[in-house]
């Protein structure tokens with residue numbers, strides 16, 4: 091009897107070790123538990139999926155609609171690897187459109203790495219150049235990959251998947267790169283998204299005076315939440331439900347500015363920040379938008 095008891099204990103012990111190994115294997119193989127992004131799939135009923143990617147202090151948004159893809163800006167160079175991982179996890183191996191809103195490093199620095207890894211059909215950028223290493227690298231990468239470059243004109247529109255993209259700005263050439271930012275309004279059924287690059291008050295004022303249709307459910311807040319743009323007038327014209335701010339944790343610029351956050355709050359607009367939420371995903375079914383975030387913002 092004693093021998094049998096020992097045998098049972100040995101068998102139970104062996105089973106426990108086997109279970110432990112299974113649990114360890116499951117933990118090691120689960121990408122979510124390891125902190126790696128799992129493969130992201132757009133929601134089945136989404137006509138448009140927009141990923142505001144967490145690239146630290148910079149901007150990068152990936153848009154997917156009807157089998158087409160668009161990248162608006164590519165964050166700074168030091169976030170290139172994160173950006174490539176994100177594109178891979180979204181299953182993106184080619185981009186129909188690459189938009190470089192303006193030639194600042196925090197928007198184009200990551201694009202040479204993208205151009206090396208992903209087939210880009212065409213690039214759109216403003217008629218603006220910068221005497222910087224980042225801009226040189228970007229131009230070289232475009233040339234090496236033989237990508238056609240187009241300068242969009244305000245009023246131009248083109249179809250993207252089941253959406254329509256309208257170019258709203260820049261309306262005139264400015265000295266400051268930020269005020270040459272390409273501004274796009276993307277409509278999907280009854281919903282709209284507004285992408286503003288780093289537009290500052292000069293470009294914003296010109297856009298308001300143009301009377302162009304700017305209303306949008308989702309506003310990508312200009313210039314990482316700077317206080318010198320996204321005025322009350324502009325917010326009352328756009329009337330967004332959701333404002334997305336792309337900025338890095340404890341960045342040197344104090345973005346987003348408390349005055350801007352107050353303006354959003356006063357108008358009842360919910361702000362989501364990539365430094366707090368990680369990647370912010372917003373889908374549209376053509377009637378309404380739905381938001382999910384990688385992390386919950388800490389109060």
Ligand SMILES: [Zn+2]
Pocket residue numbers: 148149194196197288313314
């Ligand atoms: Zn910027």
Ligand SMILES: [Zn+2]
Pocket residue numbers: 192194267268288
């Ligand atoms: Zn800028």
